[in-house]
Each structure stands twice: as C-alpha cells, then as structure tokens.
Amino acid sequence: xxxxxxxxxxxxxxxxxxxxxxxxxxxxxxxxxxxxxxxxxxxxxxxxxxxxxxxxxxxxxxxxxxxxxxxxxxxxxxxxxxxxxxxxxxxxxxxxxxxxxxxxxxxxxxxxxxxxxxxxxxxxxxxxxxxxxxxxxxxxxxxxxxxxxxxxxxxxxxxxxxxxxxxxxxxxxxxxxxxxxxxxxxxxxxxxxxxxxxxxxxxxxxxxx
Numbered sequence: 668x669x670x671x672x673x674x675x676x677x678x679x680x681x682x683x684x685x686x687x688x689x690x691x692x693x694x695x696x697x698x699x700x701x702x703x704x705x706x707x708x709x710x711x712x713x714x715x716x717x718x719x720x721x722x723x724x725x726x727x728x729x730x731x732x733x734x735x736x737x738x739x740x741x742x743x744x745x746x747x748x749x750x751x752x753x754x755x756x757x758x759x760x761x762x763x764x765x766x767x768x769x770x771x772x773x774x775x776x777x778x779x780x781x782x783x784x785x786x787x788x789x790x791x792x793x794x795x796x797x798x799x800x801x802x803x804x805x806x807x808x809x810x811x812x813x814x815x816x817x818x819x820x821x822x823x824x825x826x827x828x829x830x831x832x833x834x835x836x837x838x839x840x841x842x843x844x845x846x847x848x849x850x851x852x853x854x855x856x857x858x859x860x861x862x863x864x865x866x867x868x869x870x871x872x873x874x875x876x
Contacts, residue, residue, distance in 0.1 A: 690831040699773040701752040705729050722812050729754045742796035748819040785826040792819035
C-alpha cells in the first residue's frame with residue numbers, strides 16, 4: 668500500500684543551497700536536489716518509482732521517474748530538462764543534449780522574514796518509453812528500450828524592479844531598522860547592567876560604620 672501511494676502521489680521537495688541577493692533583497696535559494704531523481708540504490712525513498720527491473724537496469728538507472736501508474740498505464744517518465752542528473756544509459760541515446768544547472772534546474776528564492784517567493788524557476792521534462800514492437804513497423808528494428816524526450820516545461824518568474832524597490836523600502840528597510848533598534852536597546856541594557864554591577868560592588872566594598 669505504501670508503494671502504491673508513493674507512485675500515485677508524487678511530491679517534490681527542495682533543499683537550501685545558498686544566500687542570494689536578489690535586486691538588493693536578501694533571499695534564501697532552495698533547489699530541487701539530484702537526490703529527488705536518484706535511483707533506489709542511491710535514495711531508498713525512491714523505491715516506489717522502480718516498477719520493473721529491465722528498463723531500470725535492476726533499479727540502478729537514475730535521473731528519470733516512472734509515473735505510468737498516474738497516467739493509466741501509459742509509459743510516461745519525468746525528468747529534468749536535457750536529462751539533467753540522469754545516468755549515462757538514459758541520456759546517451761539522445762543527441763543534442765546539453766544539460767546544465769543554470770538553465771535546467773528548478774529553484775525557489777524565498778525572502779526569509781515574510782516567506783514570500785520572489786523568484787522561481789520550475790522546469791520539467793516529459794518523456795515516453797519506446798520499446799521494440801512487431802506490431803508497429805517503425806519499431807520492429809529497435810534493439811533496445813529508449814526513453815525519448817517529448818517536451819520540457821520552463822516556467823520562471825521574478826519580482827519586478829518597481830515591486831523590488833517597494834519591497835526594500837516597505838519591508839526590508841523596516842526590518843533592518845527594527846534590527847538596529849534592537850541592537851541599540853540591547854547595548855543600552857548591557858551598559859545599564861554593567862553600571863548597576865559597578866555601583867553594587869562599590870557599595871559592598873564600603874566599610875560599614
């Protein structure tokens with residue numbers, strides 16, 4: 668039952684990568700890790716996506732996930748564009764691929780105080796499994812199975828310059844001001860505490876008449 672749920676409900680997660688300055692706004696960048704498309708050997712959490720042993724080479728191929736159970740049995744596989752993070756046995760059968768993280772990975776840039784997503788890139792590739800078949804003329808000569816890219820999606824968005832300026836003045840600026848006030852109050856508190864301790868020690872050191 669656990670595997671069935673895992674196949675039918677595919678969830679994506681992101682991990683923190685770095686701090687990024689986006690138009691003067693400090694944000695946290697979260698990226699879709701290669702581990703999300705890893706083989707079950709590399710990432711046991713993906714064991715539900717290994718539905719057979721031949722195509723996946725005994726569940727050692729990585730970079731694509733079988734979602735045929737979500738598509739009424741149609742041989743659909745998903746991956747990152749240009750088979751980014753895929754094993755050589757998956758990508759070597761397709762010419763013209765040039766995977767690189769800058770253009771083909773998925774990420775979110777999130778402002779840590781408000782939690783607003785100020786920039787994102789959602790990229791995904793849809794692939795079909797093509798197998799040798801005696802019933803289809805063009806597939807008779809195939810000697811092996813192929814995972815063939817059909818299309819890839821590229822949805823991106825970023826905060827505009829005017830909105831970024833407003834965000835800096837209305838949110839980031841005020842947050843920085845609050846931080847400054849906090850440091851001032853903390854410094855005043857430390858000074859008052861030190862002055863109190865000095866006065867207390869001075870009073871204790873006076874001889875009692």
